[in-house]
Each structure stands twice: as C-alpha cells, then as structure tokens.
Amino acid sequence: MNFDRLEMDITENVREAQQKLGFEHRPLHLNYISTTLCHLLGCKLSSEELAEALKEFSGFTAKRLGTITASPIRDGFCITIPSEGTEWVHNSTTGKEFVCTLVEAARQKHEDIDSFLEVFRKYSDTDNVAVLTPDTEEFEYLVYFKNGVPNDYRYCINLESFPDGHCHITYHRFIPEDYEEMFG
Numbered sequence: 001m002n003f004d005r006l007e008m009d010i011t012e013n014v015r016e017a018q019q020k021l022g023f024e025h026r027p028l029h030l031n032y033i034s035t036t037l038c039h040l041l042g043c044k045l046s047s048e049e050l051a052e053a054l055k056e057f058s059g060f061t062a063k064r065l066g067t068i069t070a071s072p073i074r075d076g077f078c079i080t081i082p083s084e085g086t087e088w089v090h091n092s093t094t095g096k097e098f099v100c101t102l103v104e105a106a107r108q109k110h111e112d113i114d115s116f117l118e119v120f121r122k123y124s125d126t127d128n129v130a131v132l133t134p135d136t137e138e139f140e141y142l143v144y145f146k147n148g149v150p151n152d153y154r155y156c157i158n159l160e161s162f163p164d165g166h167c168h169i170t171y172h173r174f175i176p177e178d179y180e181e182m183f184g
Contacts, residue, residue: 001053003060006040009175010065012099012151014081014089019103023090025083033076039177047072054079064088098123098150102171109166113141113159116169123150136183139172154179 065085
C-alpha cells in the first residue's frame with residue numbers, strides 16, 4: 001500500500017484551507033468517503049481494513065503531520081490532522097504552490113474564464129492544460145493538467161456574472177477517479 005498520494009492530498013487540502021481561511025495553530029478535520037480513500041491508497045479495502053490502513057498511515061506521516069486520527073463517519077472517515085501537522089504544512093508552504101495561486105485568483109474579479117485560466121497556464125504549457133465544457137448543469141468548465149503536473153486534480157469551475165461585466169469564479173476539485181465516478 002502506498003501512502004504518498006493520500007499524504008499529498010491531505011497536505012493540499014490543509015494548504016488550501018489555510019490559504020482560504022488563514023493559519024491557526026489548531027487541528028483540522030477532513031471528511032473522506034471510503035471510495036476516495038481507497039482510490040488514494042490504490043487498493044480496495046473494507047471499512048475495517050481501511051481503519052487499519054489509516055492507523056498505519058498515521059505512523060507513516062507522524063514526523064511531518066503528527067499523530068493523525070481517523071474516526072468513522074457515514075460512508076467514510078473523518079481524518080483529524082493535529083495542530084503540529086497543520087503547523088508543518090503552514091511552515092512548508094511557500095505561497096508559490098499552485099493551490100495558493102488558484103485560491104488567490106478565485107478571490108479576484110475576472111473578465112472571463114480566460115483570465116482565470118492564466119493561473120493554470122502559469123504552472124504548465126498551454127498545450128498541457130485541458131479546458132472542456134462538459135454536458136452537465138453542475139459546472140461550466142472542467143480544467144486539468146493533462147500530464148498530471150503540478151497535480152492531477154479535476155477542477156470543476158463556474159462563473160457568476162456581475163452587472164459590471166466581471167465574473168466571480170468558484171471551483172471544486174476532485175481526484176480523477178472520483179470525477180469519473182460522479183460525472184464520467
């Protein structure tokens with residue numbers, strides 16, 4: 001079992017929360033459904049096996065994220081990153097990470113989707129940034145990095161137009177497997 005992808009996902013979620021809300025030296029709780037955890041771990045596990053895997057994961061990440069705990073919730077687990085873990089993420093964040101730039105760009109007003117997409121193009125060649133307009137009412141654009149660098153998330157983006165002609169951007173991101181299960 002490989003814990004690297006789950007650690008990266010948790011770290012990115014903590015980093016994103018801190019970018020949006022600011023850093024506070026306190027624990028952070030993240031809810032994961034079991035299928036997402038299995039995708040991130042690269043294997044199919046029962047709830048009991050998943051609980052054991054998360055205990056192993058806590059040992060794997062203890063030097064960086066502290067002692068993570070996992071409590072069962074409906075259809076998954078609530079993973080608690082202790083305050084020393086959220087502090088480690090804060091201290092290892094430079095502010096130049098893609099997610100930090102994305103959050104800041106989402107706070108700004110935009111003329112159109114193209115001005116927002118510049119964030120993606122800043123981190124990868126234009127040819128590597130996929131921009132699709134899926135046939136769904138859930139969101140307007142699907143954006144992702146074709147080669148998975150700097151990440152392989154699927155960004156589902158909506159624009160809200162304002163009377164002054166500007167747009168406000170909202171996004172949700174999913175790992176590829178979850179995106180395929182929900183929208184594929």
